[in-house]
Amino acid sequence: MSVCPACNSLAAINKNCPLCGCPMYDAGAIQDFYDNYSAFLEQEIYEDGYRSYSHDFCVHLFACPNCHFDINIKFRRLNKSLLF
Ligand SMILES: [Zn+2]
Numbered sequence: 001m002s003v004c005p006a007c008n009s010l011a012a013i014n015k016n017c018p019l020c021g022c023p024m025y026d027a028g029a030i031q032d033f034y035d036n037y038s039a040f041l042e043q044e045i046y047e048d049g050y051r052s053y054s055h056d057f058c059v060h061l062f063a064c065p066n067c068h069f070d071i072n073i074k075f076r077r078l079n080k081s082l083l084f
């Protein structure tokens with residue numbers, strides 16, 4: 001079982017907006033936005049590198065509260081047995 005450090009609050013991520021310099025916030029893991037589709041499309045989208053999502057990486061959407069610029073940041077999933 002591997003877990004994403006960002007999803008599990010194991011890592012504090014400080015990312016400043018490249019456009020305006022404001023601190024960006026973690027809007028969530030992108031696969032959460034696509035749960036409605038995943039029941040049908042499942043692996044194909046994800047495995048095909050859809051926005052880089054994979055079993056090895058969890059991709060988060062970071063957004064700027066000031067100018068609404070957003071970026072995707074990949075987090076390598078960590079082996080839970082090593083952490084807990
Ligand atoms: Zn995550």
Ligand SMILES: [Zn+2]
Pocket residue numbers: 017018019020021022064065066067068069
């Ligand atoms: Zn910004």
